[in-house]
Amino acid sequence: EIVLTQSPDFQSVTPKEKVTITCRASQSIGSSLHWYQQKPDQSPKLLIKYASQSISGVPSRFSGSGSGTDFTLTINSLEAEDAAAYYCHQSSSFPWTFGQGTKVEIK
Amino acid sequence: QLQLQESGPGLVKPSETLSLTCTVSGDSASTYYWSWIRQPAGKGLEWIGRFYIRGNTNYNPSLKSRVTMSIDTSKNQFSLKLTSVTAADTGVYYCARAAAGFWLDPWGRGTLVTVSS
Numbered sequence: 188e189i190v191l192t193q194s195p196d197f198q199s200v201t202p203k204e205k206v207t208i209t210c211r212a213s214q215s216i217g218s219s220l221h222w223y224q225q226k227p228d229q230s231p232k233l234l235i236k237y238a239s240q241s242i243s244g245v246p247s248r249f250s251g252s253g254s255g256t257d258f259t260l261t262i263n264s265l266e267a268e269d270a271a272a273y274y275c276h277q278s279s280s281f282p283w284t285f286g287q288g289t290k291v292e293i294k
Numbered sequence: 295q296l297q298l299q300e301s302g303p304g305l306v307k308p309s310e311t312l313s314l315t316c317t318v319s320g321d322s323a324s325t326y327y328w329s330w331i332r333q334p335a336g337k338g339l340e341w342i343g344r345f346y347i348r349g350n351t352n353y354n355p356s357l358k359s360r361v362t363m364s365i366d367t368s369k370n371q372f373s374l375k376l377t378s379v380t381a382a383d384t385g386v387y388y389c390a391r392a393a394a395g396f397w398l399d400p401w402g403r404g405t406l407v408t409v410s411s
Contacts, residue, residue: 188355223396230388231339233399257379274339275327280355283329283341 189213191275193286197214201294205260210275215255219279220252222260225288226271234273235260269294296320298389298402305408306383311409312376316389321349323370329393330363330374333404334385344392365401379409 190213200206210220219253222229235251238258246261260271262269270293275286305322327350330342343353345363353361357376364395365372376383386406390398 218394223398230401230404232396232401235396236393236399238398274397276339276341278392279351281344282356283344285339285341288338 188282189216189277189284190205191279191284191286193273193275193289194273195289196287197290197292199292200265202267203264206265206269206291208262208273208291209262210253210258210262210263210286212256212258212277212279216277216279218254219277220251220253220258221276222249222273224269225274225277230256238267262291265291265293267270296391297313298391298400300387300402300405301387302387302405302407305410306381307411309378312374312379312383312409314374314387314389314405314407315371316373317332317371317403318370318372321383322367323365323372324333324356328363328372329390329392329398331388331390331398331401332383332385333388334400342374342376342387345400346395350368362411378400381409 190210220238222235225231239251250261272288272290297319299317306312324347329344333405345351360377362375386404389406390401
């Protein structure tokens, strides 16, 4: 099973700041890494697919990068509505796995 | 626009079978791959499995002996059955489309299942 480790677990950020969340895989997964946002009491929403591919309707301040074992989700100029938990997910091999999540709080 | 809605009992007794349904609207359920994911309260996401009407069903090995996924094309629904449940199976259960077979979009709103006597 591929283990995904996110860092940090928690981040408190001021609006307009840049946020960087990393996801490290226990073995190479190519670009089969996707990012989701889960706001309180809501279901997860797809933000980025295949490490860096943007999703229609997702604000352009969200971007992804990386391949192999190291991946990054970047939120440029954080807005109050971005307060949420963020999860990475690998679909390179079964069982699919998720990172433990990163909670972003707005100061 | 594809929309998903989970339904099923909110309370299941220990050792019994959890049965959930995901109703698909906006397209045919037989067209896509589907997944179930669960989330214990205050915790992270756990993938349960991926199902496709034409085969290629994959289950999480941690649950494989207890899980069955199926589809009812006449009702445009797919379902999850989890046998011999315990308190550890308590949580919010989500259905989602596995788009192109690989990423999860969209997700249903989720349904809370509590295992308790």
